[in-house]
Amino acid sequence: MKVLHLDSNHPLLLNQLNDLGFTNHTDYTSSKAEIEAKIADYDGFIIRSRFSIDQHFLDAAKNLKFIGRVGAGLENIDCDYAKEKGIHLISAPEGNRNAVGEHALGMLLSLFNKLNKADNEVRQGKWLREDNRGLELDGKTVGLIGYGNMGKAFAKKLRGFDVEVLCHDLKDNVEDANAKQVPLEVLQDKADVLSLHTPQTELTINMVDSEFINGFQKPFWLINTARGKSVVTKDLVSALQSGKILGAGLDVLEYEKSSFENLFTSDNMPVAFQYLIEAENVLLTPHVAGWTIESNIKLSQTIVDKIKAKFC
Secondary structure (H helix, E strand, C coil), X not given: CEEEECCCCCHHHHHHHHHXXXXXXXXXXXXXXXXXXXXXXXXXXXXXXXXXXXHHHHHHCCCCCEEEXXXXXCCCECHHHHHHCCCEEXXXXXXXXXXHHHHHHHHHHXXXXXXXXXXXXXXXXXXCCHHHCCCCCCCCEXXXXXXXXXXXXXXXXXXXXXXXXXXXXXXXXCCXXXXXXXXXXXXXXXXXXXXXXXXXXXXXXXXECHHHHXXXXXXXXXXXXXCHHHECHHHHHHHHHHCCEEEEEECCXXXXXXXXXXXXXXXXXXXXXXXXXXXXXXXXXXXXXXXXXXXXXXXXXXXXXXHXXXXX
16 A cells, blocks of 8 residues: 655654555655645655645545544545545544643643743742742632543543533533533533533634633633634633633644644734733644644654554
8 A cells, every 4th residue: 555645754754654565655745736736646645744634635546545644633635535535544632632631731730820020020030929829729620621632631631630620512411530521501600611622623713712702601711722713712812812712822723724833824014912911811832732842752752653554
């Protein structure tokens, strides 16, 4: 079987597929049109988020048997059409779930203890102890929307704290020893912290808007390590300004390109984003929650193991 790699990944992916007898080619620079012109020669390809895989591309891939995405989600692929064509879809949420869980916890603790604010002030020679009095996580209720690989990993990290963890998911019976599954209304009634762990779908795009935010009974903290388009940024800013949202840790942003490699599609900085970068109660990272040295290895290994299980 011939496999085309469209993004660079950990070398173990290429090496182990070679060892399994696959013929591997790489092309990290050609345009989508150039790839389409030769994709019929391949039985599979490996991608991260370089470009979207639409019906036209899949029609050109006449011999395609599988697509491996080195990441958690498959939103850059027309999954329904791929399945109609009998193409096996492989993702690797198991590979970076621990990294995401640790990053979400790190963001939350940093916000509670004003670490980014305090660090910046000390570097300027300011020693403002009372202004930087923090909060403790113990005694709080943490609500998770989405309780798959990422949500479960974050809940596991919270086991060392005296917290109540609630989860809400479209699937029934996903709760475990680390989180109790509840209706959304119950989560909104009780949560002090909301953490998003949902894929990007029609249901989750613009999910966190003013109506959703105002459904919470208490002011709350928001953590988003999922997908940027789940949160309407201007509504988030309004809630930060009113105090309905006490602070936000955002690893993903509404403005990201679909490749996740760049921030803006134009040179104009949105007004809402300007507020976020100036707000002391907002912590921003560049879509790196699942981007660790260890997850780089585990993501690639997960793809290899799933290809091996299916095709060897």
